[in-house]
Amino acid sequence: MTQQIIESSWRESSQPLLPAHLSIEASEEANYNHIPLHTLGKGKVFSGYDKLVDWIIEQKTVVIDGYTGVFFDRIQHQLNLKLAERGVTVNWILSADYLKSEEDIDSLTSPYLGTKESVWGKKTDLKLNDFFNEGIADVERDSTYEVN
Numbered sequence: 001m002t003q004q005i006i007e008s009s010w011r012e013s014s015q016p017l018l019p020a021h022l023s024i025e026a027s028e029e030a031n032y033n034h035i036p037l038h039t040l041g042k043g044k045v046f047s048g049y050d051k052l053v054d055w056i057i058e059q060k061t062v063v064i065d066g067y068t069g070v071f072f073d074r075i076q077h078q079l080n081l082k083l084a085e086r087g088v089t090v091n092w093i094l095s096a097d098y099l100k101s102e103e104d105i106d107s108l109t110s111p112y113l114g115t116k117e118s119v120w121g122k123k124t125d126l127k128l129n130d131f132f133n134e135g136i137a138d139v140e141r142d143s144t145y146e147v148n
Contacts, residue, residue, distance in 0.1 A: 053082040061141055061148045091145035098136035
């Protein structure tokens with residue numbers, strides 16, 4: 001039932017979610033494996049928020065990065081719950097808070113996009129920091145928090 005709730009509330013797709021755990025043996029035995037995997041070695045990947053929180057607390061400063069479509073707000077919420085259970089204070093800095101406005105980004109990128117109907121444009125000389133407000137350069141670790 002939980003799987004159905006997750007699939008219906010998070011996604012508009014007929015494709016199933018990837019399983020949380022994969023078997024190397026099953027992967028090697030399959031004639032056709034639609035979920036290929038490669039091991040990274042022990043201790044490189046964690047399962048569950050508790051183990052991830054253990055690691056975050058050890059590190060003190062952590063950057064979480066990912067792809068569009070990942071529900072980072074839900075991940076942040078779960079991490080906050082687990083860190084609060086342990087009495088750990090956290091300073092979250094969201095890079096999205098420093099993005100330039102949509103209008104500014106449209107203005108920056110429009111010279112490279114070609115005409116409205118065209119699929120052609122030209123290579124940009126813009127850099128990643130061109131898409132952020134100047135304030136992002138002033139972001140620093142806050143030592144009043146245990147984790148940043």
